[in-house]
Amino acid sequence: MDRNRAIAAAIVIIVVSSGIIVAAWTAINRPDVRIGYLEKDLHQLAFRVALVNGWFEEEGISVELKVYGNGALEMDAFLGDEIDMGYLGAAPALTKRINQDIMVTILAAVNLEGSAIMVRKADYDDGTITHVANLTGKSVHIPGPSTVQAFLLRLALNQSGLSPSDITTLTTLPSFMAESLSAAEPAFVAWEPFNARAEYDGLAVPLVLSGEIWPRHPCCVVASSNSFLASSPDIVQTVIDIHVRAEEWIVANPIAAIQIASEWLEMEDAVSAVETAFNRIIFDYSVNRTGIEMYLSYLIDQDILLPHKIPLDIEAFLGSFINTTFVEST
């Protein structure tokens, strides 16, 4: 009996002391800011540029990096208090801000445009599909029903005189899209660098660039959790300053930026593909508020937002969801 008590006591001591050590270690090593981003996403090149050029160290702030598979997962990380700020798509930020009450604020844009409807090269070359209207009766891969890419496809269909019911959409991970193309599923909508990579590999060609469907449409943004914004406005300002500097540097130094992108994407064997992708993206930190409002209308129209969560006053909601004062203060 005594032996059992001793074992039980030892287990309790080990568990409690481990917890204390982990908590103390976390508190001691807490960085100034924890930033989430999407790995190897060319849209988020500004963040990579800032890291490679050592601008966070230069500004004297310590950063903990957290990589996520998609923006929806990154929003869940905001909910779980894993990150303070993040580079992610405006679409998941908006959708999950409303549906799950994940309190984040958009502070700056990361890029505009940079997506495309891609079609199987064989179908394009033989003239079977050279226009969006030719997709009637076919299946098209999209990254998800609540993504900007799904909205772009819908706009393109409308612009070509079709309705969404004229095609079938399949939700697919962008990295699998090019390999999934077939006669029945000849097209996909994705962002860079997946499109340029598919083109470089001879699997697909662009049918329509997203800028042709919706000029200067919103895409990735920098967001902060509202609690971090309230508690550390100085750190937020520094991160936004670095972001603006990186955006301007990319525009001023495209060749060096493409070099950084090629290494980051592990596409040094395909620099021309990276360059193609790079040239389809507008690197701009100005938030397209009208575009986000337009996208919000789409989410409401598609029943993607939970009815009881839809903001009654859209203007007031967007006023609290988008805060450009940090960019303006740069």
Place this chain on the structure above:
Amino acid sequence: MSSPVQDAGNVAVEKARHHEIPWFLESNIIRWALASLILILLWVVIAFFSRSTIIEVIEAFIILSTEGDSGGFVLADHAAQSLFIVTVGFCVAVITAVPLGIAIGRYSIADSVLGPVVEATRPIPPIAWIPLSLLIFTSLLSAQVFIIWIGAFFPILINTTTGVKRTEPVHIDVAKTFGASESRILTSVVIPSAAPEVFAGMRIGFGIGWMCLVAAEMIGSNKGLGYLIWTMQQVGWTGAVIASMLVIGLIGFLISYLLLMIEKRLLRWRQEVAV
């Protein structure tokens, strides 16, 4: 007709089992109450981390069952699609794994040639096969079935091999002494002897195949319970995610139970089997 020695043994085993159960768990009502309590505690933990309420889950279940998702598919459509993919993948796994398992278990040449191949490929997780499946198959459905097949194949194969290898040599020797051919030995001795393990492998294989569902439907889909979880996570409708998870769990449990019933019925001659 059992012997007195067997009867005495059975009584001893029953007594031993009886003594393993604490007195307060002897009542079925208390057992059910305890199981319910554990489920409630589990839900409390899930609800805390997912910031969901049971009302939201029920609401999501009702909406998905009646109105459907933004694509217009109701929960039954998603469940039917998932069941179709898993059933096809599972059936293909049974058709391929059982004969191969018998060959590896029965014939040393097959064991020496195929055994290392099986051992080398078995640890590769089904999800890791996704990129290759897209290159191998031209249709998404085939790629999805392939992922399920990978998940279900190895448990069935390994259990079949083990079952065949465990066949009592004396039974085979007796059959040979009476002049039985190899095919007769297989059908009358080896396969019946291995059947319990084969069935256990099928139940495990189905479970793993069913677990691969979300991964398989991430390849590309517009229907299915895995797809529903994936898209509802993106949309941020946690109630729908949990409702879909519960449906997956319920269907998995029911099918596992069904397989157990089939096993009990077909193998009445063997000892009681349990989940």
